[in-house]
Amino acid sequence: MNLKELSQILGISQTTVSRALNGYPEVSEKTRALVNAAATQYNYQPNTKARGLATGKSKMIGYVLPKASQNEMPNPVFGDFIAGAAQTYGKQGYDTTITLTENDKQAETYRNLHAKRSVDGVIMQAPKENDERISILKKLGLPFVVHGRSTGSNDYHFVDVNNTHAFARATNFLLDLGHRRVALINGDENLDFAIRRRHGYLQALEDRGLEIDTGIMFSSEMTEEFGYRTMTKLLTMQSRPTAAVLSSYIMAIGARRALGENGLRIGKDFSIVIHDDALSYLPNGSTHPVFTATRSSVGEAGRLCAEILLDIIQNPEQKPRQIILEAELVVGSSTGPAPKHD
Amino acid sequence: MNLKELSQILGISQTTVSRALNGYPEVSEKTRALVNAAATQYNYQPNTKARGLATGKSKMIGYVLPKASQNEMPNPVFGDFIAGAAQTYGKQGYDTTITLTENDKQAETYRNLHAKRSVDGVIMQAPKENDERISILKKLGLPFVVHGRSTGSNDYHFVDVNNTHAFARATNFLLDLGHRRVALINGDENLDFAIRRRHGYLQALEDRGLEIDTGIMFSSEMTEEFGYRTMTKLLTMQSRPTAAVLSSYIMAIGARRALGENGLRIGKDFSIVIHDDALSYLPNGSTHPVFTATRSSVGEAGRLCAEILLDIIQNPEQKPRQIILEAELVVGSSTGPAPKHD
DNA sequence: AAACACATTCAAAGCGCTTTGGATTTATAT
DNA sequence: ATATAAATCCAAAGCGCTTTGAATGTGTTT
CATH class of the missing domain: 3.40.50.2300 (Response regulator)
Structure with a gap:
């Protein structure tokens, strides 16, 4: 089911159907109701690619996972990190795409992601000191939030633990x-x-x-x-x-x-x-x-990254938002006084 | 940089540039070389959405992660599972998108994914007995491979451990x-x-x-x-x-x-x-x-799932490919003879 | 009843690509 | 030299949506 078919069924122009579904004001409540009913009935969902082409936005957030070539170790925290974020994305209609890449080809991957216009923004993880990815992302003008920090530059958005x-x-x-x-x-x-x-x-x-x-x-x-x-x-x-x-x-x-x-x-x-x-x-x-x-x-950090990213995608040009989370110290049974003799 | 701009720079039609880049034969090697050089120089990459619209393929594989609403537990094996797959995808130009969803809304999520035409195929994980998702995916005609099996039906592609x-x-x-x-x-x-x-x-x-x-x-x-x-x-x-x-x-x-x-x-x-x-x-x-x-x-299983999925996307209508991996039994130091008295 | 504003609808253009069908040029056979 | 085939290129249509700018209908004011 696409817009054309749906509009033909309803006997209404594509313009009006599109506007009705997207909540524009210049459409009567009567027609809007009609359109919405038909949309649910036929489970019409706008084709993401067509919509993306028309709007210039992809509604996609990218995660680039470095895959150290020697051992291919995926980060065990990634699942939790992205789970925290995904809910935020979902609520605002964004999807998530992940790209695995060789460790030394990350910059290239970001560049391509941007050239292909397949994401509206990215979350950058596991920064090094003076991480080149940051300057590249800045140059590209691709909105990004860093999970962690990179000593060296300072004018970017990040969420980090102290x-x-x-x-x-x-x-x-x-x-x-x-x-x-x-x-x-x-x-x-x-x-x-x-x-x-x-x-x-x-x-x-x-x-x-x-x-x-x-x-x-x-x-x-x-x-x-x-x-x-x-x-x-x-x-x-x-x-x-x-x-x-x-x-x-x-x-x-x-x-x-x-x-x-x-x-x-x-x-x-x-x-x-x-x-x-x-x-x-x-x-x-x-x-x-x-x-x-x-x-x-780390789930919480993921959520915060997501919120900031969506915010700066919608309102660019704001000054860097930098969140530093304080870790709490919880006392368990793995510590005790130093043994007397050793 | 888009096709139009690139073709104007080269003084060649968009058609020819497109064909040259996509390896079609009806273009002289001389022009192809010219085009390729310019493409690299300007780092031209076709807009994924435009290409997807034109070809009807999205070059995207979907992973739907059920998020049990009570505890939001992301699967700890997911990272390894998808890492195994991602390499295969990358090599063939596919990207990966993951959608987190409430446990009881998975069917809906698959339906929407398909309605929006945002994926060419999906990997289904953690099947239950008589999993309704399988029949839904079959009805939708969306290519899919199951990681695991679902007792109840039998005519679908899967990779499972014995x-x-x-x-x-x-x-x-x-x-x-x-x-x-x-x-x-x-x-x-x-x-x-x-x-x-x-x-x-x-x-x-x-x-x-x-x-x-x-x-x-x-x-x-x-x-x-x-x-x-x-x-x-x-x-x-x-x-x-x-x-x-x-x-x-x-x-x-x-x-x-x-x-x-x-x-x-x-x-x-x-x-x-x-x-x-x-x-x-x-x-x-x-x-x-x-x-x-x-x-x-599980990384190996992920890789196999990916290979099968890409294969059935390209050649549909083949009989179910069902791989059952035998686990090896490795003996470590966590086992020994039963204690005599207890 | 005429004039105006406002609400509602629509036709058509455009997003950036692929691909069809045709046009043009070049090589080969008659 | 002419007819035919092959190679190479291109203009334009179409993918499914959003959005611009114009058109129509309705209600209000004079």
Whole structure:
């Protein structure tokens, strides 16, 4: 069913039918009712491509997912992130399109997305320091919101967690409990968020005049496996740490496995604070938290990104909206006072 | 840059430029070279909507994600599933669009997707028994491939794991080790895959003439939390099981946590076999498996779905292609002989 | 009853592409 | 040289919608 057919059935011009359906005022309520009834009856929905061509808008939001060529690891938080956004999009009639691309071809992908006019705006994820994608998107004039931040430029819209503060608090929490050697198990430190987390960690140590030991600072893609291997390594050290801050729940699962295999009790023999993205399938306890954590919902961040993006698509030229979410520190049973002897 | 502008720059008609770019034979190699050079120079990319309108194809594959209204849980395997597919799509110039929808409005969403002509085909996920979506998609004439199966109808394309067989093997593996009370911690048994897994589990027990105890069979959404709670419950039972088969790694993480808290050693005091979707961020061990598992890569399934879908979009009317993947049984350290006394 | 404003409707143009059918040029056969 | 075939190119139509600008109908004012 298309507009022409529908208008013929009704014996009304296409113009009027289109206007009736789109809520324009210059059409009598009587005809509008007639048109609406017919539209529901035949389940008429305007062809998106035709409408897009005519209006110059695509009503599509793009997500470009970098796919590191070596391991093709999709981000485990992506599902939650986009789920938070999708509801907002749906309500305003936008759809979502995702494009996977080689890590080093992201810029090209954005350029093409824009050249093909297939999206009205994009959400950019996992920014690096001085991320070139930002300047490219700005040059293209394609509306975009960054999930995270990129140190280097400053005039763009973003939603980020206060990672520095979160990790400073996490580290301080452990130091307050008497821990003196606290390890860092971080995400890939090419990424801005991980850099900030390390800053927060270092800052807390420095504030107390504690020595920095790069031998107990680790950084990689955040898999269970990496958490396991790193914790295993930590436990074999001469003067081994009594605590660690970890950048993700997934890694903490691996770390816990390593502790278990070594007969160490989490929260007693070894303390852990994690950052918890509040993933739906991985709730950090329902009654009380399993892991002591800095918590910030990635679904919520996704929702905020979506709202800002839709807003700037409709009203461009507004000054950068920059939201920094404070993570809450929730205390679970993965932390305790530093063991007396070690 | 659009076709008109490009053709004016070249001093050639739009027809010829279009044909040159699309590889049609009726254009001299000389002009084709000229056109291609100019296209790259100005980064000309045909407007997707205009092209779609003209060709009647959208070059879009749709994924409809049911969002259970109560908990909004996005599927943790979705990222891997779509990553496997996206490469195939990209190579053939297709893009991916995902639509989140209320669980009970999926049928409507498919109908609308088709009415708006915004996709050339869809991948359907998480089928139930006698899933109404299948008959709707068939009626609409929208090409589709199901990830999983739906008992009830049989004439559609799908890619599924042999869940029955996998869980029969998993259960038998435990029975062979001397376990007599084996629990089942399953996914939501409204879903077809979970029904089949239960069948496999029951079949193995029945084959040995063992009693079925519905008191140690559980089913719910597959979260860490559910795994934890269920295992905790199992451990308080009078005649408690010595082993369990679990439908997901995520749940097993919760189960392991419960075991740890109770001072039980996994693989010694309690044995576990899981189903492992081979998620990229949750590898089941690198050198040797952590959990004994029936393993089948969901990324691979995604890739297969994509290939079939593109094929049937291009050549409709072929007889249903139905792929059943056999899960491999990998032996890890989460299983061992049944404890002597309990 | 004429003149005007306002409400309602419509025909047609245009969005940027593909593709049909025809026109023009060039090569080949008679 | 002429007829025929093949190669190459192009103007214009059409995909299904929105929107402009004009036309028609209705009600109000004088």
